[in-house]
Amino acid sequence: MPAQLEKKIVPLEFEQPLMLLSQQIEALEKQLADNPNPDLEADISQLHEQYNHLRRSLYANLRPIDHLAIARHPQRPYTRDYFDRWDPQWIEVHGDRQGADDPAMVAALLTLDGIGVVAIGTQKGRTLRDKQQCNFGMPQPEGYRKALRLFHHAEKFGLPVVTLIDTPGAYPGMAAEEHNQAQAIAMNLRELSALSVPVVALVTGEGGSGGALAIGVTNRILMLEHSVYSVISPEGCASILWRSGEKVAEAAQAMKITARELFSLKVVDEVIDEPLGGAHHDADFAARVAGQAIAGHLRDLGKMSGDQLREDRQSKFRRMGSFIESGS
Amino acid sequence: MDLKEWFASRRQKREAMQVKQPLTTEEYCALWTQCFQCRELLYTRDLRNNFHVCPKCQYHFRIGAEERIEQICDAGSFAELFSNLESADPLGFVDTDTYPNRMMEATRKSGLKEAVVTGTCLIEGTACALAVMDFGHFGGSMGSVVGEKTTRLIEKALELSLPLVIVSSSGGARMQEGIFSLMQMAKTSSALHSLHKAGLLYISVLTEPTFGGVTASFAMLGDFIIAEPGARIGFAGRRVIEQTIRQKLPNEFQTAEHLLKHGQVDMVVERSRLKEVLNRLMSFHARPPAGQPHNGPRGRQAAETVSRR
Ligand SMILES: [Zn+2]
Numbered sequence: 001m002p003a004q005l006e007k008k009i010v011p012l013e014f015e016q017p018l019m020l021l022s023q024q025i026e027a028l029e030k031q032l033a034d035n036p037n038p039d040l041e042a043d044i045s046q047l048h049e050q051y052n053h054l055r056r057s058l059y060a061n062l063r064p065i066d067h068l069a070i071a072r073h074p075q076r077p078y079t080r081d082y083f084d085r086w087d088p089q090w091i092e093v094h095g096d097r098q099g100a101d102d103p104a105m106v107a108a109l110l111t112l113d114g115i116g117v118v119a120i121g122t123q124k125g126r127t128l129r130d131k132q133q134c135n136f137g138m139p140q141p142e143g144y145r146k147a148l149r150l151f152h153h154a155e156k157f158g159l160p161v162v163t164l165i166d167t168p169g170a171y172p173g174m175a176a177e178e179h180n181q182a183q184a185i186a187m188n189l190r191e192l193s194a195l196s197v198p199v200v201a202l203v204t205g206e207g208g209s210g211g212a213l214a215i216g217v218t219n220r221i222l223m224l225e226h227s228v229y230s231v232i233s234p235e236g237c238a239s240i241l242w243r244s245g246e247k248v249a250e251a252a253q254a255m256k257i258t259a260r261e262l263f264s265l266k267v268v269d270e271v272i273d274e275p276l277g278g279a280h281h282d283a284d285f286a287a288r289v290a291g292q293a294i295a296g297h298l299r300d301l302g303k304m305s306g307d308q309l310r311e312d313r314q315s316k317f318r319r320m321g322s323f324i325e326s327g328s
Numbered sequence: 329m330d331l332k333e334w335f336a337s338r339r340q341k342r343e344a345m346q347v348k349q350p351l352t353t354e355e356y357c358a359l360w361t362q363c364f365q366c367r368e369l370l371y372t373r374d375l376r377n378n379f380h381v382c383p384k385c386q387y388h389f390r391i392g393a394e395e396r397i398e399q400i401c402d403a404g405s406f407a408e409l410f411s412n413l414e415s416a417d418p419l420g421f422v423d424t425d426t427y428p429n430r431m432m433e434a435t436r437k438s439g440l441k442e443a444v445v446t447g448t449c450l451i452e453g454t455a456c457a458l459a460v461m462d463f464g465h466f467g468g469s470m471g472s473v474v475g476e477k478t479t480r481l482i483e484k485a486l487e488l489s490l491p492l493v494i495v496s497s498s499g500g501a502r503m504q505e506g507i508f509s510l511m512q513m514a515k516t517s518s519a520l521h522s523l524h525k526a527g528l529l530y531i532s533v534l535t536e537p538t539f540g541g542v543t544a545s546f547a548m549l550g551d552f553i554i555a556e557p558g559a560r561i562g563f564a565g566r567r568v569i570e571q572t573i574r575q576k577l578p579n580e581f582q583t584a585e586h587l588l589k590h591g592q593v594d595m596v597v598e599r600s601r602l603k604e605v606l607n608r609l610m611s612f613h614a615r616p617p618a619g620q621p622h623n624g625p626r627g628r629q630a631a632e633t634v635s636r637r
Contacts, residue, residue: 170544172564172572177582178590182543182563186517190549193518194525209501210513210544210563217514231501231510231541236568241423241503255506256419265418267507314518318479320511321472322418 009280012069018058021051059276062226064252067259068234070226071205075280077287079106079121079164082204085287087111090119096145104134104171105143105215107150112162113295118154120147120215121164124205137206138171141184144214148188151195160198160298163215168233170211185214192217193314196306200297202272202290203227203259204279219313220297221267223259224290225274229267230257267320270297363387365558379599388556388599390536392438393445393462396495400603401458405450409484410477414441418472419506427504431466438465442473443498446481448490452607454614456493457485463497463537470541471502475512478546482519491529491610496547500540500565513545520549529613531606534561534584534593552609553593554602555584561593 011019025047032040062070070076083090083106090110095101108119124137147163154161170181192199192215201218207229223229232240234252239245262268272293279286301309361372365387375382379399380389391399397406421427435441443465449458459481461468478494485492501509523530532550534543536559543563547553555561562582570577580586584596597605 170563172568174569174573174577174581177562177564177569180548180590180592183548183592185544185563186513186546186548189514189517189545190521190524193514194521209510210541213510213513214544217518229507231506232503237503250423254419254421254423255503257506262507265507267511314521317511317514317518320515321476321508322416322505323472323476324414324416326412326414 009277010073010075012066012073014062014066014069015058015277018051018055021047021054025051055276063249064228064256064258064261065234065249067226068206068228068252068257070278070280071228073278073280076166076205077279077283078126078166079123079204081283082121082164082287082290083108083110083119085284086113086291093150094146096142096149098142098145100140100142102140102143102146103130104137104139104167105146107146112291112298115160115295115298117160117162117298118150119162119164120150121204122167122212122215124166135171135173137167138169138208139167139211139214140171140173140176141179141181144170144181144184144188147215148184148191151188151192154197155195158197160200160302161195161218162294162298163199163201163218165201165203165207165212165216165229166205166227167208167211168206169208170214185210188214189217193317194310195313196310198298198301198304198309199313200294200301202294203229203268204290208233217313217317219301219309219316220269222270222272222290222293222297223262223268224272224279224286225259226278227259228252228257229259229262230255361389364389381599386557386598388536388558390463390497392464393440393460396460397445397449397458399599400451400493400495400606401449402451402453406447406458407449408445408447410446410480411441413473413477415471415473415505417504418508419504421504421506423504430504434466438462440465442477443468443470444474444477446477448484448488451493451603451610454491454607454610455488456491456606456610457481457488459492459494461495461497461542463499466502467500468496468498468542469500469502470498470509470512471505472508472512474502475509475515478512478516479519482516482523485528486523486526489526489528491531491613492523493531493533493606494546494550495533495535496538496542497535498538498540498542498547500542510541513541516546517549520546524549529610531609533602533606535559537561539563539565548592552595554595554597554605555587555593556602557584557596557598559584561587 028044087110090108093107104123106121106123110119122137122139123134125131125134170185199218200220201216203223205227209231234248237251237255238247259271263271272290275282275285359372361370361375363370363382366385368384380391415431417427440462444459444461446459459478530550532547532553534547534555538547538561560582566577587593588596
């Protein structure tokens with residue numbers, strides 16, 4: 001029943017052919033219900049086949065900019081959706097203890113596949129009001145300081161840390177600058193790198209620059225199949241390097257932002273498959289698969305000592321980079 | 329007119345011509361520099377002798393790594409390290425030009441192989457590890473080499489128990505290296521954790537301009553942070569913020585003085601005093617290794633280590 005299944009889902013631009021076909025099927029099915037006809041029934045079943053074929057080939061040949069569109073899909077599961085599915089009893093904790101609580105950074109105590117973890121994630125917000133409160137997923141310095149507070153909490157109690165990354169980047173605002181956004185991010189990078197508990201990050205949507213890395217200095221970096229991770233948004237890159245807002249697809253291609261490309265570059269440790277078309281087609285399934293993958297890594301990492309975990313994480317990032325060293 | 333007179337008159341004519349010949353634009357620019365701030369026309373040699381600071385309005389001109397090293401290191405004490413590292417092109421990046429071409433162009437303009445110069449030196453007799461970024465090379469952007477050289481320098485400071493000074497100047501990330509550029513933020517910050525734990529001093533000097541990934545990593549992690557007068561420092565660029573909040577930002581926003589007011593830097597120090605201030609901070613924190621009597625600043629002992637190398 002693809003036609004009915006797809007109904008509630010907002011199609012992306014590159015999914016238009018699929019949408020048209022699905023509408024056609026729907027119309028014919030209505031016709032069939034009104035007046036049964038074996039020929040029409042055969043046609044419909046053929047269209048269904050065509051639809052499935054088109055769907056598979058469409059998603060097998062996505063361009064980086066298509067992945068980007070899926071990663072930003074308005075119905076994509078967000079951090080709270082994962083927390084809800086992993087542990088309906090999860091406990092939310094608030095605040096940086098210095099004067100603010102940033103809704104764009106969610107902090108939780110939850111049990112994932114039997115493991116008690118401190119979970120931190122950026123939150124984009126679903127309704128317009130939520131979105132505005134969360135600054136569309138762009139944390140303020142206070143959000144990063146809340147995360148830092150929880151990192152230290154995890155260290156104190158020997159709890160593993162799970163981070164979920166889905167942010168266009170740190171918020172570029174006036175108060176954010178005056179409250180020292182740069183220092184908040186830098187401090188997280190430094191402190192997170194040195195924790196002696198297992199830390200695993202999952203990029204669920206957009207991994208936007210330093211604002212994402214601030215909760216991403218982890219022993220393992222996992223990415224959902226259609227998520228992206230980059231040093232600057234493709235829009236920003238296009239406007240700076242191409243001086244054109246129309247070269248976003250080229251910038252997305254050139255920067256190598258997709259999960260599979262980053263896996264090939266050995267920056268990402270595992271790519272987690274999503275339901276066909278993206279996690280928003282089946283959030284329960286996506287959350288289950290992602291949760292199991294994270295728990296698996298946490299169990300592996302749990303075998304290491306505190307010193308080994310720190311060493312593992314620091315040497316992972318120590319190796320990052322590509323350069324030529326001539327004889328000295 | 330005999331031959332002698334003819335020669336004399338020809339020489340006179342030529343000399344007259346030379347005097348009258350106007351300076352080429354290049355020669356003129358080399359001799360005179362207009363102050364960006366007060367528009368005063370300054371004699372370049374005087375400007376250079378004044379640390380490239382306008383004597384009239386105190387505007388601090390942007391200077392390159394070489395000149396900065398000259399200004400703050402004791403003469404001849406700078407020993408460069410890790411100059412054998414060069415950028416690769418891990419993504420095969422092409423925008424309107426290829427990354428290798430852009431690198432060659434950057435080197436042609438700056439005379440440097442990369443946007444940071446690293447080494448050890450003495451500052452008024454105190455030994456330290458020093459990194460100086462150069463905005464003139466690729467906008468001081470941080471790619472793998474900037475991250476690697478900075479990290480190796482931090483490790484060298486640890487190995488030799490030296491205080492660390494980093495003079496930053498950067499537009500942010502080297503987009504042409506994509507995710508590798510981003511990861512340098514984590515690499516440098518993680519190395520600084522080890523330095524921090526070892527109880528070694530790190531002084532970060534922020535100069536015009538310092539933005540993006542450099543600010544949001546090692547530049548903001550100093551035990552002390554010094555900014556040069558008038559330097560623009562921030563995480564997001566002015567234009568990006570104005571577009572986001574849809575209003576004009578006040579002029580002083582993101583200047584060194586504004587940061588000082590908001591508790592983000594320890595002091596704003598004029599260039600002519602930078603060397604002295606660095607030395608005073610380092611000397612104040614110099615202490616002997618554990619278990620040994622306090623019989624002299626650690627900097628001195630380390631100075632011997634460096635000169636013996
Ligand atoms: Zn002036």
